[in-house]
Amino acid sequence: xxxxxxxxANVRQAAAPSYTRPSVHAVYSAGGSAVSTxxxxxxAEGIWIDCDRPPPVGTSIDLVIRSSEASAPLSLRATVRSAxxxxxxxxxxxxxxxxxxxxxxxxxxxxxxSTQSRL
Numbered sequence: 001x002x003x004x005x006x007x008x009a010n011v012r013q014a015a016a017p018s019y020t021r022p023s024v025h026a027v028y029s030a031g032g033s034a035v036s037t038x039x040x041x042x043x044a045e046g047i048w049i050d051c052d053r054p055p056p057v058g059t060s061i062d063l064v065i066r067s068s069e070a071s072a073p074l075s076l077r078a079t080v081r082s083a084x085x086x087x088x089x090x091x092x093x094x095x096x097x098x099x100x101x102x103x104x105x106x107x108x109x110x111x112x113x114s115t116q117s118r119l
Contacts, residue, residue, distance in 0.1 A: 024106065030061045030062075037049055046081070
């Protein structure tokens with residue numbers, strides 16, 4: 001019986017939409033010393049920070065995130081959740097509305113604020 005061939009040869013899969021987040025500049029301080037570094041992994045819950053001497057897990061840090069795509073620097077508190085010789089993952093604390101809007105602008109390709117997205 002002729003007809004349709006089966007198998008992956010005839011299946012074309014659509015590419016998943018993607019958005020590359022901008023590299024952000026991060027300055028963090030813990031225990032009085034400030035470290036300036038970068039990150040390419042930023043989520044609504046936290047950030048991965050590249051560094052060769054991460055603070056210990058559980059350390060509370062002050063963090064300032066800057067990007068050419070942001071309208072202003074984002075200053076917030078975070079807690080180190082995991083660490084390796086290449087850097088650390090920090091979880092954000094409670095964010096107020098202006099902080100959430102700045103973060104949302106970094107995470108969305110349109111730069112739309114979280115308030116605008118709910119309209």
